[in-house]
Amino acid sequence: MSAEAWIIFAAFWAVFVTTPGPNAVNCISNGMSLPFSRAMLGVLAILTQATAFLLLSALGVTALITASPAAFLVVRLAGAGVLIWLGIRGWRNAARPVPTAQRPAGHVYLSALAIATINPKSVAGYLAAFSQFVQPEVPIWQQMTVILPTALTITALSYTGFTLIGALMGRAALGAVFNTWVRRVMAGCFIIYGVALGSSALPQARG
Numbered sequence: 001m002s003a004e005a006w007i008i009f010a011a012f013w014a015v016f017v018t019t020p021g022p023n024a025v026n027c028i029s030n031g032m033s034l035p036f037s038r039a040m041l042g043v044l045a046i047l048t049q050a051t052a053f054l055l056l057s058a059l060g061v062t063a064l065i066t067a068s069p070a071a072f073l074v075v076r077l078a079g080a081g082v083l084i085w086l087g088i089r090g091w092r093n094a095a096r097p098v099p100t101a102q103r104p105a106g107h108v109y110l111s112a113l114a115i116a117t118i119n120p121k122s123v124a125g126y127l128a129a130f131s132q133f134v135q136p137e138v139p140i141w142q143q144m145t146v147i148l149p150t151a152l153t154i155t156a157l158s159y160t161g162f163t164l165i166g167a168l169m170g171r172a173a174l175g176a177v178f179n180t181w182v183r184r185v186m187a188g189c190f191i192i193y194g195v196a197l198g199s200s201a202l203p204q205a206r207g
Contacts, residue, residue: 006146013151017158022115024162025189029090030108031166039167041105043159045112050155054148058140078118084195090187 017023023046030039 006150009147010150010154013154014158017155020189022119022189023112023159026112026115027159027162028166028169030112031163031168032170033166034103034108036163036167038103038105038108039163040160041109042112043156043163045109046116046159047152047156049113049116050152051148054144054151058144084191087187087189087191091184091191 027039027042027046030042033039
């Protein structure tokens with residue numbers, strides 16, 4: 001990958017991971033309601049998903065999955081249900097005190113991993129990255145030595161930032177009413193993302 005191609009890819013990826021979506025909302029929510037060290041498990045989960053998707057994309061598995069409308073429909077509807085359920089639960093719990101010690105580390109990690117995996121933005125983004133930036137004449141694993149660390153570094157910085165924003169909001173002297181409505185906005189975002197996921201069309205690779 002040339003220096004020019006790397007700059008274009010890094011810029012694309014920065015926009016990709018900083019555009020607010022389910023992962024960003026989850027990181028902000030974790031930052032608001034959990035100790036920062038535990039909230040960072042959500043970022044670790046996103047990096048796990050990103051690594052897996054990048055490797056699968058390199059192997060062509062992501063393109064194979066999106067070529068099967070039936071498989072995509074099942075994953076899409078399951079993901080929509082999870083996001084809507086999280087949104088409804090968050091809305092109902094918004095006026096209650098934030099439970100700072102009732103979420104085990106494993107729950108934080110697995111919940112973030114599930115949200116990252118069912119995110120339709122992920123599939124479309126990885127397809128776009130690999131259809132636009134991978135050079136067919138260069139061995140894929142040679143290119144992955146540049147793509148993987150670049151993507152993971154930018155991803156880690158972005159979602160650590162979202163988690164920090166949530167932590168700062170949670171520690172600010174917010175009034176109870178304002179705090180409740182902030183949490184309801186976060187919950188509403190989950191519901192909106194769930195509805196969007198359930199009604200989204202199959203992403204297409206751009207060639």
